[in-house]
Amino acid sequence: MVYFRFVEKIKQESVYCYPQYSGNYTYQVRARGEEQFVVDINRRTCGCNKWQLIGIPCVHGMAAILSTNHNPMNFIHFRYKKETFIHAYALIIYGINRPKMWPKSNEAPMECPDFRKQRGKPKKKRNLQSDEVRIRNTTKLRRNYIVVTYRKCGKEGHNIATCDKRGGGTDSVATTEGESQADGGSQAEHEDGQPRGGKRIRTQK
Template identity: 25%
Template sequence: MKGMLLVALGRDADNAIYPIAWAVVQVENTNNWLWFVKKIKDDLGLLNGEGFIMVSDRQKGLIKAVQTELPEIEHRMCVRHIYTNLMGKHGKKGTDLKLHVWNLAWSYNEPQYYENLDRIFNYDSQLHEDVLKTNPKSWYRAFFKLGNYCEDVENNSTESWNNTILKARDKPYVPMLEMIARQSMVRIAKRSVITLDHRSLCTPYVIEYLEEELEKASACVVHRSTNNTFDARIGGCSYRVNLETRSCTCRRWDITGIPCEHAYGVILSKKLEVQDYVCHWFRTAMWRRTYSEGIIPLRGARFWPVGEEPRVHQAPEPPQPGRKKGEKDGKRGNNSKKRKKGINESPTKKKPKMLKRIMHCSQCGVANHNSRFHKKAQQAPQRDSSQVESSQAQE
């Protein structure tokens, strides 16, 4: 019995993966995604999705399910998948296409966005047209909604989580789901201990984030204005910073919830504590709250309740065109449980084939014998010729 594993992951206050839900379906289609999204919506109380963010690839069934159940959610598309499609059409590895596409996705404001878009046009006008066809507002930071405090433009967390459950995926359905639940339970328990031991106001992710900005912030030239606003100048460009509304012209603070280098420079000039200006979602208190409760340990099958419903039987396998993943010549390979790599990803290195060495004699140079058997090799044809002559003489 085969199927597809659907998963929903979240981010905690330390920017780490938090498993939310997972389920097995027979095939990845609109109906199954609709069922999965509806379950998450009901369990988490998402209502129409307002104030929440979802990052996914451009799977058509998932897009339709989200539009139906969560019409107000901010549904972002993974840049990595978009880049892969553009790479297959416009470029090869080693080109500057990847740098141009990712810089565009990382643009925090519209002037920066249009500058990077102009660079793409100068690089390849056809690429520029195809980029505009991908619905830019779904994967450029410049168009993200404010107030959600999440800057993610890709869903690499699903690939990381997929690698942690390779052993579980090699098991039958029920043991697989039990093992995934057990791994998630242990993960949450370990992080709960880490949160209790952490003493700073903000999480380690924020502390490291601010340390990287300290050098630029120290070089910021600040001029005070009224209404708690400031002029922060870095690299010959001025930015308007407002400590009261916690915003900056660059919009990085507005999107991430963590002070940018311009706001950090203003905070340093006023001799204030920078962590006091970090969004509450990245505070240690919120981090601890996330891991205050975990997954309840699952009891063995003998303790499961037995209902009046008939036993579950194996469903017929749906038609799936093409060769099955990991299979070759009718046999399943060892890498069948691993993720199928994209077209532009680094392929698995193959071992070089060993060539058969042909032995040559050091005395006569003839192949298939050495000097040790040189005399025997010469005598063999002489004997054959003498036998032929004697047989002819007898005749």
């Protein structure tokens, strides 16, 4: 049956409901938390209105039915029965000839509506059923499982923007021997101690 798997799922969820018989085929069913509903298995109604909408007992109605040891299949609407499907397709569906043999009409031919492209990125994944679970891709590593390691300091959890050692070394100044004066005298020096005639070379430690 089409609805058999759906009914079995409702039976498993009904174990968390606690029915209490009130009389005249009515039950007060207490669900999780402080929720409670009135179920009438004779009229096939429930306070949550789900039984009346879909024609299949809800979890509250299923708990009341199972407490009376009745078969839940007897409380399902007749439109889900096999006999209803057989009766719906009992009439003959006559075949037709090919389109070239159809009778001609004087009316204007019907045309397809203009194609209108939907906004946004096209959807590739189909909509899952209520009892299906989407299986995650196990071949790709998720982003929240990656630990970032900065290669220069070897520590985990930060990068070049948050590392304390990202400044590098300091610049220093080295000098070379300057040209001697024509009279063989000593070289004159600046106030900072560097020779006047020397060439400055910037090196990095």
